[in-house]
Amino acid sequence: MNVEDVLYIKDIFSTLPANKVAEIMDIINKNIGAKKPKINITTKGLSRKQIIIPITNSNTEIIINSANQQITNINRCLKEIKLDITADFIYKIDDRIIITTNKAIAALDLKVIKKYLKNNNEINSDSIKSPYLLMSKSYLKIIGLPYILEQTNSSVTPDIIKSIIKKMHIFNNIILALKSCIVKASPKSDMAIVWVNIWDSQNRTKAKTIIN
Numbered sequence: 001m002n003v004e005d006v007l008y009i010k011d012i013f014s015t016l017p018a019n020k021v022a023e024i025m026d027i028i029n030k031n032i033g034a035k036k037p038k039i040n041i042t043t044k045g046l047s048r049k050q051i052i053i054p055i056t057n058s059n060t061e062i063i064i065n066s067a068n069q070q071i072t073n074i075n076r077c078l079k080e081i082k083l084d085i086t087a088d089f090i091y092k093i094d095d096r097i098i099i100t101t102n103k104a105i106a107a108l109d110l111k112v113i114k115k116y117l118k119n120n121n122e123i124n125s126d127s128i129k130s131p132y133l134l135m136s137k138s139y140l141k142i143i144g145l146p147y148i149l150e151q152t153n154s155s156v157t158p159d160i161i162k163s164i165i166k167k168m169h170i171f172n173n174i175i176l177a178l179k180s181c182i183v184k185a186s187p188k189s190d191m192a193i194v195w196v197n198i199w200d201s202q203n204r205t206k207a208k209t210i211i212n
Contacts, residue, residue, distance in 0.1 A: 051099040054129035060092045062122050077116045137177045138200040138207035147184050147192040156182055175199045
């Protein structure tokens, strides 16, 4: 955590003792001795194995009509870069084709499929947009934050948590999926437990980056 982050914490919790600030710093930076937040994925199922490719309807028909051959060619391309992933089948929804794989594929590996489709002479390459994966939600459990704001005697709100997250460099490029859930650590405690839902990749890359 940089100096700006520390000053921001002190600005929000102006009378917070130094040891409490240190606890917050340990939680955010995940220093040695700090308990790591719990991470769970909140969306599960086939969406973890679906690659979505926007494409015009005319080209969609070409791909669907030769689906078996397209699957064979895609799997050959995946094998060439030594990926332990295979495409199982192709179907369409409106102006998109969906390729279902046996495992979740990394976003960086989507370029292999895009390159194959762009080089397919039967398809108008200009009509093919970049493939993308369905987003999942991960949630982080953050402990050690004060439940009551100093000088206001008001409890911490989701808007305050959101404003703090925007200031933290470890949360760069993180988008909240839902409002934070805030509860007391115990009925008599003055500390809070905060659950933060974020939009994440299918492999929970963003959540893992925050933790590590």
